[in-house]
Amino acid sequence: MNFLHQFNPQPIIFQLGPITVRWYGLIIVLGLLFGFLLVRHLTKARGIKPDDVYDLGFWLVLSGIVGARLYEVFFINWSYYYANPLAIAKIWQGGLAIHGVIIGGVITLYVWVRIKKQSFWLWSDMIVVALILGQAIGRWGNYFNQELFGWPTSLPWGIPIELAHRPLEFMSYEFFHPTFLYESLLNFVLFLVLLYLIKKKNFQAGVITAIYFIGYSIIRFMMEFIRIDQTPEFWSLRLPQWASVVIVIATIIVLFLKKNKINTSLSSRAER
DSSP states (O other), X not given: OOGGGSSOOOSEEEEETTEEEEHHHHHHHHHHHHHHHHHHHHHHHTTXXXXXXXXXXXXXXXXXXXXXXXXXXXXXXXXXXXXXXXGGGOGGGSOOOHHHHHHHHHHHHHHHHHHHXXXXXXXXXXXXXXXXXXXXXXXXXXXXXXXXXBXXXXXXXXXXXXXXXXXXXXXXXXXXXXXXXXHHHHHHHHHHHHHHHHHHOOSOTTHHHHHXXXXXHHHHHHHTTTBOSOOOEETTEEHHHHHHHHHHHHHHXXXXXXXXXXXXXHHHHHHO
C-alpha cells in the first residue's frame, strides 16, 4: 500500500458560501501560468516585445479552452451533452480534450502571425515547449476529478476510485491504473527534451514543433491502451489514437514540404 491508497481524491478544495474552489480549475490555471511564464522567458531571450506575448497569450488561452470543449462535446461525448446541454458550460467538471486545444491553438496562431506578419514556426517552437509543460501539470486535475483512469490494478501505485466514478463493468474493483500520472511523467520528460533543444538555438525553425507533435502523439497513442473512459472506436483503435496517427502523418508531410521549399529556395539563390 502506498500514499495514493490512503485517501480518496476529492474535486473540491474548499467552499465559502456560493464560492467553490476546485482542484481541476486551480491546476489548469497553474498549468497556464507556468506555460505563460516559460513563453515569456523564451521570447525575452529572442528580443520579442512583451505586448506580443500578452496579446497572443490571451487569444491562445481563449481558443484553447473553446477548442478543447468543442472537441469533447462533438467528438467524444456528443450523446451525453446532447441530452444535457447545460453541462457544456461546466468545464470545471472536466472534459477538456487536448486535441481540441491543439486544433484551436494552431488556427489561432496561424491567423495571429498572418496579421502581425511574424514567423509561425518561431512562435510555435516556443509555444509547444510551454504547452507540454502545461499538459504535464494539467493532468493532475484528472486525478482529483477521479476521471480518465486506467484498467483495474493490484499494483502498489494504483489509485482508489469511488463507486460513483467507476464504469459499471468495474464496480467490484477499487484500485485503477493512474494514467494521469503516467502521462504527466512522460509529458514532463518530453518537456525536458524540448527545453534542452530550444535552448541550444541551432535547430531549424519548426523542428521542435514537429518533435512535440510526434512525441506527444506517441505518448497519447500508448496511454489509450490503458484508459477505459468511453470514447468512439474505429477498427479497434480509439478516437484519440486515430487523431494521434493523423497528427504524426500530417507533421511528417509538413516537414517534407517545408524542407523541399527551403531546398528550392536555396537552389534558386544559387542559380542567380
